[in-house]
Amino acid sequence: MHNAEIARKFHELADLLEIQGANPFRVRAxxxxxxxxxGSSRPLEDMVAEGEDLSxxxxxxxxxxxxxxxxxxxxNLPGLEALQKDMPAQLSELMRLDQLGPRRIRALNEELGVSSLKELKEVAEAGKIRKLAGFGARTESRILEEISKLSDRDHRTRLAEAEQVVGPLVAYLDKLDEISRIEVAGSYRRRKETVGDLDILVASENSKAVMERFTSHPEVAKVASKGKTRATVFLKSDLQVDLRVVKADSFGAALHYFTGSRAHNVAIRKMAGENGLKINEYGVYRGRKRIAGKTETEVFEQVNLPWIPPxxxxxxxxxxAAREGRLPDLVEESDIRGDLHMHTSATDGRNSLEEMVEAARRLGYEYIAITDHSRRLTMANGLDAKRLRQQIADIDKxxxxLGDIRVLKGIEVDILEDGKLDLPDEVLNELDITVCSIHSRFELSEKQQTERVLRAMDNPRFNILGHPTGxxxxxREAxxxxxxxxxxxxxxxxxxxxxxxxxxxLDLAGHYAGMLREAGVLGAVSTDAHxxxxxxxxxxxVAQARRGWMEKKHLLNTRTLKQLQGILAR
Structure with a gap:
């Protein structure tokens, strides 16, 4: 059971408790x-198996x-099963809709018998929701829009969750001596923010042994297909995993083929055809003669291109760009000199100022910025001017x-609806950096939301727009x-x-990162660590930056401390 699955169970328990009207502190716990x-860096399943104290x-x-x-x-999660007997478990699905909170869900359940997304869609399409007190026709219409968007994205898994699954799975397969190479291909290798399924590619002379080991993995819930060189399984988490086994001499061609995207592959095959070649997952061919395919570089060379990053x-x-020698020298994680957005236990973080600094030191950072929430975010125990000044004094001390890392004094300050920042300019002037973010009134029109941010950016104390699309x-949609x-x-x-x-x-998405680069606006890759x-x-x-063709020069926190301070001093 991966961490993401454990977390989902706790979220479901919290959802049902909140709909039931339970103590808010219990829900929050x-x-x-x-x-x-x-957020745990270790699989809790492993910690339990090794008898470690989770407390x-x-x-x-x-x-x-x-x-x-x-x-x-x-x-089984104690408490969840009991709740599921008292109320429909599928009610927790409704909490995914922005238009619905626990009270509205409870009203829909009690007055219209709604217990699932399917039933919610039916009563909305029948025009029954608008008749309930506190809803209306507009809310009903928005509910239908959100349900439609949910169904479009339900089958895709977040990249970080896929990492939790694929890491142990690859390690499990790689223990087989018969495997000489193994890679995860597809949208995962292209580092898309979500994946539909996982594509694992293996080089081996003994495909039967690989197939047996793959399909007998403890996480496999269903074997959908199993042949000599390919298999498809569904894991207990419902994630589909496809495995392909090829000879070592074909591994590069197969890796290129299964990495995609489809449009990229079609374009490469068209170029090959123009040169009298054929490219498929087994190699590059001139007539019946196979002339390349062991590595991806060989494949690209046959169409007179350098290797292109996935x-x-x-x-x-x-x-x-590859043909003209204009491929970017993409930023690497090792280029990052510091993290400019993180929270401490002063607001809604789980670790103290000192603990966050020590963790950053272990990563070798030159600097970090402490950016706890401002006062508007009361649920996060946001800082008012007095508490922020105390934190400033603590950071100065x-x-x-410290001798090997610089801690920048910052704040994640709310952008209010009128475009003002959530703290007085006098206290913001005492900071090194501000991350300015929207945490409320997501429903404003595009014109209103845009003007809100533009007014905030007029303030010279504004440095970075945090998670820009929300x-x-x-x-939740942007x-x-x-x-x-x-x-x-x-x-x-x-x-x-x-x-x-x-x-x-993962906000900004890769294509927006590309817009930043083209406009000459610096991006700041930060973890928003809690x-x-x-x-x-x-x-x-960093993967999002790379998908936006960003190089080291396109990012703020690849700069030295002195360079960074110069840029921040608007």
């Missing part, structure tokens, strides 16, 4: 548990530790003691905003936009 599990994890007490252990060992293989200019992958206008204004004002690396956000474990999410944000 389970939501916090889900967040801790999601030693910060934020997990003895009661939660016991529940996690029982869930891992039995598949993140760029979308047939969106990468082939022309800490910097006097989306939560597979959960709010309406004209990002082209925002990026143009950022270029004029010397502001930056964040590439938020939180697995549920615990020390979250600092390891940096690679996910």
């Amino acid at each position: 389970y939501r916090n548990a889900a967040s801790i599990v999601e 030693a994890i910060k934020g997990i007490g003895n009661d939660l530790a016991g529940k996690i252990a029982e869930l891992v060992e039995t598949g 993140e760029l293989r979308e047939n969106k200019g990468e082939i022309e 800490l910097n006097d003691e 989306r939560l992958i597979n959960t 709010y309406q905003i004209d990002l082209e206008a925002i990026i143009e204004a950022a270029a004029e004002r010397g502001c930056c936009l964040e590439l938020n690396a939180q697995p549920s956000r 615990a020390t474990d979250h600092l390891r999410f940096m690679h996910l944000g």
